[in-house]
Amino acid sequence: MESSLLLILIIALLAVAVIGIGVGLVISSRGKSTPPVVEAPPVDTTPPVEAPEAEAPVAEAPTAPTLERPEGRESRLVRLRQRLAGSQGGLGRGLLALLSRDRLDEDTWESIEDTLLTADVGVAPTQELVEKLRTRLRVEGAPEDARGVLREELLNLVGPDMDRALRVSGADGRPGVVLVVGVNGAGKTTTVGKISRILVADDRKVVLGAADTFRAAAVEQLATWGERVGVDVVRGPEGTDPASVAFEAVKEGVDTGADTVIVDTAGRLQNKAGLMDELGKVKRVIEKQAPVTEVLLVLDATTGQNGLIQARVFSEVVDVTGIVLTKLDGSAKGGIVVQVQRELGVPVKLVGLGEGADDLAPFDAGAFVDALLG
The missing domain is CATH 3.40.50.300 (P-loop containing nucleotide triphosphate hydrolases)
Structure with missing residues (x-):
């Protein structure tokens, strides 16, 4: 009897133990959260498009400055005549008006001298020119071509035979x-x-x-x-x-x-x-x-x-060795050409005619005298 009771007690204890373990497992499973299910993104089967390679910036080549082509000698001489005729003609017109008078008395010759001196011809060249004119007119009489006579004497005064070439070349290969x-x-x-x-x-x-x-x-x-x-x-x-x-x-x-x-x-x-x-x-x-x-x-x-x-x-x-006269177009005092040549014994080689880049011309005695006479 006692053994039966003991057996029943052991079985009861085992049953209680089994039930306790089951209840613990249930409680433990409820305390844990189920991880969310993450769906994989759809696979893109489109072939990848390669991005175009960025072109390296191309440096622009510096633009060479446009060089000017200066004017040649002939066009400069044309400008010389035009500019001088417009500014220097007053001297020649005054002289011609005096020489064309019916009677050339002492007062007239004094007026001629004054006109030349005012134009900066200088005392000695003025006296020389007047003396030559008086001699010619005394010998030849009143000429019909007073302008021609005056031109010849003025040209001699300016010095048509002076060497006006620019010496710009060296020797032995040097500049x-x-x-x-x-x-x-x-x-x-x-x-x-x-x-x-x-x-x-x-x-x-x-x-x-x-x-x-x-x-x-x-x-x-x-x-x-x-x-x-x-x-x-x-x-x-x-x-x-x-x-x-x-x-x-x-x-x-x-x-x-x-x-x-x-x-x-x-x-x-x-x-x-x-x-x-x-x-x-x-x-x-x-x-x-x-x-x-x-x-x-x-x-x-x-x-x-x-x-x-x-x-x-x-x-x-x-x-x-040479003179450059600037601003010759802006004054009626062109006689400075004669005076400076006479004092230094060197020629005027270039004359400035204005502000333009090519307003510098080789001096031409004939063109200058023609401009003086207008």
């Missing part, structure tokens, strides 16, 4: 060297640029030397002139020794086989002995590379007697 001098305000730097245009029109290779180093504007101005016609410009920092810049310019001309080197110098006041000595130094330094073949003195045609004083001083320092 010709043109040194341009003058006082401030005469138009020197502009003249250098215009001369380079004349030479480029003749198919010459040119180098410019910006030796006016104390005036930055002059250097930049010359650089602009050079760019317009494709001419190299040698320059230095502001305040550089002008002689060293001139030396380097001529050296480049020698090294590159240039035909002509033109050196612009600082404007000098004729009463500044130190500056004039410096100008002499520039010439001496240049000639270590190549001889100076031309020294051009730039004068303002409107300065009259003052221009003549300047010419004398410059000729003493650098042996001037």
Whole structure:
């Protein structure tokens, strides 16, 4: 009996244990969350499209500046005649009116002298011209062609036989060297640029030397002139020794086989002995590379007697070989041509006729006299 009770008790305990384990499993399964089901995205079966490769930016080649083609000699001479005829004709008309009078008394000859002096012909040339005219009219009588007589005598006065060629060629393979001098305000730097245009029109290779180093504007101005016609410009920092810049310019001309080197110098006041000595130094330094073949003195045609004083001083320092008269179109005082040639014994080789780039022309004695006569 006791054994039966014990067996029943053991079975009951086992049943309770089994039921407890089942209840624990149920509770445990309820406490856990079911992970969400994530659907896989649909597979794209379209073949991939390759993106176009980005093109590397193409650098634009710098546009070469358009070079100007300067005017040739013939068109410049045409302009010379036109411009001078429009501005200088008053002198000739006045002289012709006096010479055409029925009676040439002393008062008339004095008026002729006054007319010539007012035009800056100068005292000595005026007296010479009047004396020749009086002699001819006394011997030949009153000529029918007063203009022809006056033209002959004026032409002799201007000097038709003077050598007005620009010496721009060197020897032994070296370039010709043109040194341009003058006082401030005469138009020197502009003249250098215009001369380079004349030479480029003749198919010459040119180098410019910006030796006016104390005036930055002059250097930049010359650089602009050079760019317009494709001419190299040698320059230095502001305040550089002008002689060293001139030396380097001529050296480049020698090294590159240039035909002509033109050196612009600082404007000098004729009463500044130190500056004039410096100008002499520039010439001496240049000639270590190549001889100076031309020294051009730039004068303002409107300065009259003052221009003549300047010419004398410059000729003493650098042996001037030719004159450039600027602003000749703006004044009736063209007689300065005669006077400056007579004083220096060197010819006027170029004349400035206006502000245009090609308004610089070789001086032609016949065209000038014709312009004086109108």
